[in-house]
Amino acid sequence: MWSEHLDVVNVGLAGFGDNIRDAGGSVTTLDWRPPALGDPGTALALARIAGHPEIERANQVAFERYLSAQPVLTDVMPAGEAIPAMAGERLILHSGPPIAWDRMAGPVKGAIAGAIVFEGWAPTPEKAAELAASGEISFSPAHHHGAVGPMAGVISPSMPVWVVRDATSGRLAYSNFNEGLGKVLRFGANGPEVLERLRWMSTELAQALRPAVQRLDGLELKPLIGQALHMGDEVHNRNAAATGLLLKRLLPALIATGPDNAVLSRAAEFITGNDHFFLNVSMAACKAMLDAAAGVPHSSMVTAMARNGVNFGIRVSGTGDRWFQAPANPVDGLFFPGYGVADAAPDLGDSAITETAGLGGFAMAASPAIVKFVGGTPADATAHSRRMREITLGVNPVFTLPALDFGASAAGIDVRSVVDTGIQPVINTGIAHKEAGVGQIGAGVTTAPLPCFTQAVDALADGLGLAAGAAA
Known part of the structure; x- marks a missing residue:
């Protein structure tokens, strides 16, 4: 009879170790799964x-372009003036990859209806x-026009946008203004108070x-x-x-440029009462940094992650404009009183551009209060930041995290590493009600779905003539 103590490493289903435990042995189960699903x-x-x-080689170029980008806040303009495709057109931008009206999620439809009424193209949300x-x-x-917007991401021609310029490449990026929390357009609300x-x-x-903003003569972000x-x-x-730091720069300029008291x-009351005011500025900054890294042939670096409430989409530097x-x-999170999982829309918004740039969920170690x-828990926040280092090309030395001994935040998601490890990029986000007109009902944490990354790996291999079925 076997008398030595069994100490077994189990790779695969956890249940494989049950018989060992029943026999008095110890089992260490590795969380492993085959790559590429x-x-x-x-x-x-x-x-x-x-x-x-x-x-x-391509990744070195793309990542260096991302690191070298210097986003600078330069202006505020109506979207119809700032974004060429919107000039004189009935064009509305939305978050995430392309989607037709009949497939759009409830909050996106609600936000678009509100934007149509706001523009004066229809008298009521129903007619809109x-x-x-x-x-x-x-x-x-919005991503097709150098722009990004949180949640529904709706931008219509008359809405003001932040204009951010990458001082290194000259590229421009845009984002709309943040309305605050609760019943707001980006969560699909479109009532009179929203308009x-x-x-x-x-x-x-x-x-x-x-x-x-113009008086600041270029605020480095x-x-x-x-x-x-x-x-x-x-x-x-x-x-x-970040909102407080922005206001610290804006207030003297506001006073100097002479609006009445x-x-x-x-x-000032609106900005100080909205802790999310800087979010849209940070999104435009991240968009500018990542657009600098786009378009490098064969690079496996992710340059956008975005969601439209139905599909999650990624764009990769080496595969052009393809989604x-x-x-x-779904989003795993905390709900406002009276709401639950059954009320929630699927993951939504362009704000995952922050995670793509090494912020948000990738930098949660900096923000235990989040x-x-x-x-x-705060330990979860730190674990997220550490784990993301396993799927990135490097770190951003400008974005350092005190809880990690001021180690830099992981950045430059590599689709190959995601598929190889099965580690999905983590995203923290708001939760919108699935029906139009209700608004925000919570916030939580989600992940990017693995099939996006397996598709990208196949495309990169195909671009090099190395796809499955091709000669090795």
């Missing part, structure tokens, strides 16, 4: 491009929905902020973001410090 073709493609010299379904309104992903706020933002607030990380933000779902008071899509994952908003 067990697909042999994609696994072969992954093996062929792992360490491929052309991909490695009819107009949207008629084909007389054009829809396009009234949008009208004030597009007139009085934008008119006050534009000369103030990377140092501001880096400072905010040291003050408890992760610059996605917690922007309290009542306008100045309303603008790789899979159904959006767990009070999205769920989990």
